Structures are given as structure tokens and as C-alpha cells.
Amino acid sequence: MRQFTGRWGKLAPVLFFLLLLILYPVGKLLSLSFQGPGGVFSLQAYERLFASSVYVQVMVVTLKISFWTTLATVVISYPVARAIARLPGATRNRLMFWVQLSFWCSFLIRTFGWMVLLNRNGFISQTLQYLQIVDGPIDLLYSAPSVIVGMTHAMVPLCILTMVPVMEGIDENLSKAGMTLGGRPGSVFWRVYFPLSLPGVTAGALLVFITSLGFFIVPAFLGSRHETMITQLIIEQVQEYLNWGFAGALSLLLLVAALVIFTIYDRLLGISTLTGSSDRGVKAGAGPGWAGLIGLKICAGLGHVSDMLFSAIDRIFGNRGAGKPRRSGAGLEWAVVLAILAFLILPALIMVPVSFTAGSRINWPPEGFSLRWYQGLLDSPVWLQAATRSVIVALGAATLAMLIGTPAAFAIARQKLPGRTLILALVLSPLIIPRMVIAVALFYFYAQIGLVGSYAGLIVGHAVLAIPYVVITVMAVLKSYDTRYDQAAWNLGARPTQTLRFITLPLIKGGLISAFLFALITSFDELTIALFVTGGLTTTLPKQMWDDAINVATPILAAASTLLLVFVAVITLLIHRLQTKEQK
Template identity: 50%
Template sequence: MSSRDYQSSSVADRGMPPLQSRMRRARRLLPLAPLFAFLAIFFFFPVAQILSLSAFDQGGAFTSANFTKAFSDPLYFDVLLITFKIAGWTTVISVVGGFPVAYYLANAAPHSRNALVIWVLLPFWTSFLVRTFAWMILLGRNGAVNQLLLALGIVDAPASLIFNLTGTLIGMSHAMLPLAVMTMLPVMQTIDGNLSRAAETLGAGRAQIFWRIYIPQCMPGISAAAMMVFISSLGFFITPALLGGARETMLTQVIITQIQELLNWPAASTLSVLLLAASIVVFVAYDRVVGLSSLAGGSSDRSARSVTGWSRILDLLGRAIVNGLGSLCASIGAVLAKLLPARAFRGLGRASSLVLFLLVVAFLLIPTLFVIPASFTPGNAVRANPNGFSLRWYEAVFASSDWTSAAWNSLVVGLASGAVALVLGTMAAFAMAWNRFPGKTAALAVILSPLIVPRIVIAVALFFLYSKLELVGTVTGLVIAHAVLAVPYVVITVMAVLATYDRRLDQAAAVMGAGRWQTLRRITLPIIRPGLLSAFLFAFVTSFDELTVALFLTGGSFNTLPRQMWSDLLLQINPTLAAVATLLLVLMTGLLFLNERFRRSAGRS
């Protein structure tokens, strides 16, 4: 909504009696009510309920015994440190590795960028289980990586690349890199290139321009990427469980053990509080330094924000580091300029950017592609280079009632939860995008809270609530849970579409005598339909690939595809899993290209 729209709305409101003006503003915010009620019942209430178990005993009296035990028990403390260490290293690797990809995409021609982004999004849309399974094939003792190292003579015996910290960081970085890229890219695309050209005109070298002009403008995107990756990594358990060892046990795995094996609700609740507190600290720090509105495409106006002592210290520290790196790179550049011909030196920057881009994209794409040949092996062992060709494992998948019923359940739950999230999220997005009201940042924080709260906390909270409502193991319960997880993505996607919508079309329809509902049905919704379809696909994929909540809310005869894959992976790695992973890869690739088509249609509209 443009400032002129806001101004005209506020002028119209000032011309009304105060009560009527307040009623009109309240009516504009009514579309938020269904989503807020939905989140209050199925998100905030169960999360508060499960967290309260850590502070109150069975008699309802306040107690600090659970926290005392958590901090005094060396096991819990060590697991907490391991969780922070793995999440921290994953964040550093993902942001550093994702930056050159985002930089190359931001500076590419628009038509080339649209094609290249697909190759970054492909692993992002691919199931976490599929990607982890691919790394299990590649990093095993007889995997492709060890075979290559042995063939090159780098090692004499197979290296230990799995069931340790190395395998965990490789798998988690591979999972988080696309998220880091797609978070930094929108910020980099808005950077004004005239500033760099002006600095070059004044005599600044390329290294100084990059570090002192370009990098500071990228900091909102870098900070957002670091926050999203770190918070997401805190709640990981798939990759550490399958690629890590006992020393890589993360807090989420301990919470699952406390619930599923020991039925120790107070301990699980206490650990959930610690995990949630860590996420909130990171989230609040990001809001204070950068601004929450930047996550939804808004600007980060630090001049209007309170600047604390810590903010000044971090700002000075960041400037010192950036200036130091700028001077270092400038010195290296001066040496290279003397050693290389002028033409070669000018092309060095572009060539290095392209090489880094190709290396990271290859790291993202190649592991998943190794699953495909493994699915056609005629033998009983999973091999990246099978001897022969057979469709026996695909036949086994389609002949198995376990796999077909799990796939059908995932499809039904994905479509239903996507529809619920689309309706609730679209209504809220209209209210958020087209209205300015006190507490808008807080309202956005409420909507985005399912993204901030670790998914294991949501899973345990809903399991505790559903056990009383008898919704565990039901389609309805899982649809509601997945809708809670998918709603933030729908709101963000639809808000981005509405930000570019020309509201003069609605005004013209009103002048011609159309009512609000008629305008919405015949003008607004048809124009933004591609964006709505894209939001629905995002919600569907979120549900279809979800495992954490499904681990707690499914069971018996009701399984989803990720839950079925997880159960098989824990028992034995077999070619059937490779066949299922290949089918999922084909499905997600098709959905990705379909989403890209919708996105381009929305852009043309």
C-alpha cells in the first residue's frame, strides 16, 4: 500500500466521529481474528501448557527443581553446549558458503537469475530425509567420496566421514545453505549500484568498495540469514541422528527420548524451555539490531530505533572487522595487480565469483542426484554406481501397502493443511499489508512465532494437548498441526505479492459501482491468483516433508511418507529407500517448476 493510500485513509478517518473512526479501523483488522484465534488455541495455549510443566509440580506448586537438575546434570549441560556448537558452526558455514551464491545471483542479468535460482531452490524443496539419505550413501565407508579419495591416493583406507561431527556439519550445512542464500538474496537485489560506482570514481579500489560499501549494505540480509539458520539448526534432529554419533547428540534428540521412551514430561518441558529461550534471545537480538520488519520485506530504519550500548559495541566491532578485511584484501589486490596482466586482473574478480558459485551449487545438487542411480540397482545393497539396471525396487514400493498408504496420507494431509493455511494466511496478509496500526510489529511477531519456536517444542506441546482431546493418530490432528507450521510462509508470500499490487484497480472498480466483495472476487483475487497458488504450494511442501510433528502425532496404521522413511532408515538402508527418495525428488522438482511458473505469472500480472 502506497503512502498516498495511507494518507487518504487517515484523512477519511479524521473526518469521522472518534467512535466511528475506531470501529472502521477495527473492521479493517477483522481478517486477523481467525488466524489469531487459531494460533491461540493450537499454538500458544499448548506451548504455554507444556512449558508450565517445567515450573510447577504435580500438585500445582511452583518449583525450580527441574531447572536446578538441568543445570547441575553434566549430561544436559554437555548436550546444550553441543547443540550450540553444531548450530553455530552450521550458521557460519551456511552464511559464508551462501554469500558468494547470493552475490552472483544478485548481480546476474534478470533472465539468467530466474533460471539459476531454480538450481538453488531444488535442494531447498527436496525432502530433508532424501538429502540426508544421499549423504549416507556418499559418505559411507564404501561411498563415492571414499572411493574417490582412495582412487586419488589421498588416503590408504576409507576415511571416517560419517557418524561424527564431520558428517553432521556436512549434512546440516547442505540443508541450511539454500535458506541462507534465499534470505540474503532479496537484500542484495535492493542495493544501489550507484554507490559503488561513485566510490570507484573517487578512487577507491575494488576490495575497499566491496568491504566498506557493499558488505555494510548486505548486513541486514546476512543477519537475517544467520538468525534463520541458527534457530532452525537448534531444533534439528534428523541429520544428527543419521549422520552423527553419540558425541553429536543434540537437545532435540534428548527431548524426544524423554517423551517417547521415558515419559518424563517435566524433563522434556525443561529442556524445551531452554531451547525456546535460546531461540527467543536470538530473535530479540535480531529485532533490536536489524528490525523484525525486514523479514517481511520492510526497511530497516535503525535511526528510528533505540540504540543500546551493546548495539554500539557490535557496530564498532563490525566496522573494525570490515575495515581490516578491506585493507587486507586491498593489499593482496595490489600485489596481484603487479604480478598479473591488467586484463587478467580485471577478469579475476568475475572468474572467482563464478567459480565459487559453481562449487557451492555443485555441493548442493550433486549429492541428491546420487540417489537416482542407487534406486536402479539390481542387488540388495545401496550403491552409488550399481552394476546393472533394474526396476525391482520401484515395483516393491508400489506393491507395498505401507508405502502407498503413507504416500496417500501425506497427500491428503498436505492438501488439507495447505488449504487451511491458505485461507487463514491470506486473510491475515490482506490486513497486515493494507493497514497501518499500532502494534503491527507485534502482530507480525505473533504470526511468525511458529517459525521462531523450535519445531520439537510445537510437536511435544501438541502431543500433550492431543492426548487429552484424543486427536493423536488422526488426520484432523495432523492437518491442524501442519497448518500451524505452514501459515507463516503463506502470510509472508501473500504479503510480498500484495506489496506490488496496484490498488488503483480496486478504486476504479469502486468508482464503477462494484462493492468490496465483488471487487475482491472479480478483480483482486484473479490478479494475485498466481501468488496464492505459489503460497499454497509452499504450504503443501511444508506439510508433505514434515517429520518432527508427525513423529509424535502419527502411529499405528496412520503414517506419513516422511515417518515411513524415518522408520526404515533407522532399521536398515536399502534400495527401496533410494526408489522412494527418487520419486520424491521428481515430485518436488515438478512442484518447484510449477511454483516458478506461478511466480512469473504473478510478476507479469
């Protein structure tokens, strides 16, 4: 009994929590899609789903936009992640700060920023007119490209943060050895470096694709009816019609698409790679397989094409010394990296000058200078109450996520557990299952137990989404922790609880604080859960911003976005300082 408690005691809270609040509600929601009038078994919802070409077309649009978003995100993220991984500590940390700031910045803020940038009289249109590239205003909004750009911008930081840890573990001497043995730069990159970075690339692509499937903010504001995604239909079915059966059918369709991609990833690389570790016993010692052999052939072909391009460039511009091409290449790489970082930061920063407009609309350029919208924000009891609720819920959710997620991270990182892959899949399920499916399932579950519109419901729902970030962060800290400190304490007679309290926790406190702050921002910026479970009674700040944007869209949104950006920047700076201190 003691051995069972010691092995499973740390995991029991998180397993019970996620089984109760993820698997049961999602299973219940999906079961409703198989019920007809009177609760009898029926396929009526699926007959309706596939009888109309509209719903099939929406799913096709969802998959198409998610695919192009994933492809664009990986291509844009790769050079930044590679540059960050190869930089020395100080420069690397400065770049990582901007990536992390963009990552934790609210989707709403960034989407509002793109509306200012892409509007008919927005920043980009006016800049192109000033440069005489176009003759008149151009409207770049409400199209598939604008949706893909907005979603790509939202996903690039996630992809970079997923790739960097893998690239940091690549020995640069391997590429140097390839060059020494006569390899050309293109072949060395594609045949040596890129295959080694592939686990990070595929993990980033997986997270981006699954997250993209559940997007609704960007297509709602930047797209037209032709870019309607399946999550928007789910919102409509629940909020306007309370049609749980059809919402469940749409959710199942979305969930199946996500699980198919996840299963392919798990078979090829293993779920453990999402946490930066290897999947022991499954992938160890395995050969490349047919997929790996095809990939190697493709990389060899890309390497050959790259070498031909380098040779053509050398013939056109000539080789003016051994050092100059290398410096030119490094300069081009830095230009690309800085351009991508500007792409990440500009949509959020564009809201700052707009918040000081004296006009009554969100437009560019701002009309004069005024603090009226900040004054209106501070004088509004609705906005102040929403901000207060967000702070209370975020503190509660972060605390709950730490209490449940930290012991689970210790158990997964330090113990040999049977069914470790299955346990890890459950712990990471809030990242795997589209967030919209979780939100609708929780809404239905809360309606049965009376938690809709309550602080407890929001805190618990937000904690569910924050737990994976806590577990991944604490596991990363424990991965670099020297267990000899614990062994020394045990040899000196300390009990396990004393060692944990006086040795382990003080040494990893920086990582624990970072995990808490990650959970705090995750909750503070959460909209999907709040969109359903607030019940219109306990509106949070993101929900209030969403309602205001849907109904009026005054510059008070820009003022709220600016203050929220400052808050996120301060928290991100604290996380950055703590991580830098841990590295030292």
C-alpha cells in the same frame, strides 16, 4: 464495532489459531516442567537438568554445532546470493530454480544422500582412492564435521533465499561511484556493498541458527553419540519415558536460546525485515549505534586487508591489461557459484542411481541395474497408504493455511495496526520457536483432546507450520501490487468485495498459487509433527521413511526418495514458472 471488525476481522482467525495451537500448548508444556508429583510446584526437573553435566554438555554441543553451521552457511550462501541478485532475468531464474529445488527437497533425502557420499566405501572415499589421494577407504561419517556439513547443506538454500531480496534492492551504482572516487575493490565491497546487504545476512543467520537448534535428522544419521543434540533428548524423554516435565525443561532451555538470539536481532534490525519490509517507527531515523559503529570499523579493517591481498596478487601475477583481471575475477566467481550449486544438488541426485541397484543394501556404486525396489514400493500397502495420507494431509493443510494466512497478509501489508511488531512476531512464531518444541507441545495438547493419530490433528499441525510461508509470500506479492487498480474500481462504483473478487485476486493469482504450493510442500515434507502426533496409526510418507531408515535402511528408501524428489521438482518448477510470469 464496524471499524473494529474491519481492522481486526482479517487477523482474528490467524491470531486465534496460533494462540490456541502455538502459545497455549507451548505454555502448557513449559508449565509441566515446574510441576512435581501430584501437580505441586517443583523445580525437580531443572535440578536434574543442571545436576548432571551430561545435559549441560549436550546443550553446549547443540549451541556449538548451530554456531559453526550458521557461520559456514552464511559464508557459502553469500557469493551465490550476490551473483543471483546481479544476474539478468533469464539466467537468474535458472539459478533460482536449483536453489529452490534444494530448499524444498526433503531433509531426509539429502541426509540419506550424505550417508552415501560420506560412507567408508561411499562416493567421496572411492573418488579419493581413484585419484590416489588416499591409500584406502576413509570413514567420514559419525563425527562433528559430518554433522556440520549435512546441516550446512540443508541450511544454505534458506539463507540464499533470505539474502537475495535484500541484495536485489542494492543500487550497483553506489559501488561504481566508490570505485570512481578512487576506492579499491576490497574497500568498496566491505564499506559500501556489504553494509547494505547486512539486513539480509543477519536475517539469514537468524533463521539458520534457530532452525539448527531444532535439528535432529542430520545428527541422528550423520553423527555419533558425541554429537547428540538437545532435540534428540526431547524425543527420547517423550517417546520412551513420557516424561513431560523433563521434556518441558529441555524445551524451555532450547526456547530460551532461540528467543535470546531473536531478541538481539529484533533490537538491532526489527522483526519486519524478515518479511522484506522495514520496521517503521522503531528503526527509522536511528543512528548506527555502538554495534553499528563497531561493525563499520570491522568492515573498514576487512576492506584494508582485502586491498592488500589484491595488491599482492597484482604484484605476483602482474597486471596484464585492464580487462583481464576483471574477467579472471568473474570467472573465479562463477566457478565458486557453480561449485556451491553442485554441493547443493549432488546429495539429492546421488540417491537416483542407488534406487536402481539390484543389491539389497544402500551402497556405492550400485550393484547392477534393477527396478525391484520400485516394484516393492508400489506393491507395499504400507508405503502406498503413507503416500496417500501425505497427499491428503498436505492438500488439507495448504488449503487451511491459505484460508487463514491470506487475509492476515492483506491486513499486515495494507493496514496500520497497533502492535504490528507483536502481531508479526506471533504470525512468524512457527519459524521462531524451534519446531521440536511445537511438535511436543501439540502432542501433549492433542493427547488431552483426542486428536493424536487423526487426520484432523495432522492437518491442523501442518497448517500451523505452513502459515508463515503463506503470509510472507502473499505479503511479497502485495508489496509489488499497484493499488491504483483498486482505486479505479472504487471510483467506478465497485464495492470492496467486488474489487477483491474481480480485480485484486485475479491480478495476484500467480502469487496465491505459489503460496499454496509452498504450503503444500511444507506439509508434504514435514516429519517433526508426524513423528509425535501420528500415534503410529496414520503414518505419513516422511514418517515411514524415518521408520524404515531407523530399522532396516533398504534401497526402497532410495526409490521413495527418488519419487519424492521428482514430485518436489515438479512443484518447484510450477512455482518457478508462476514467479517468472508474475515478474513479467
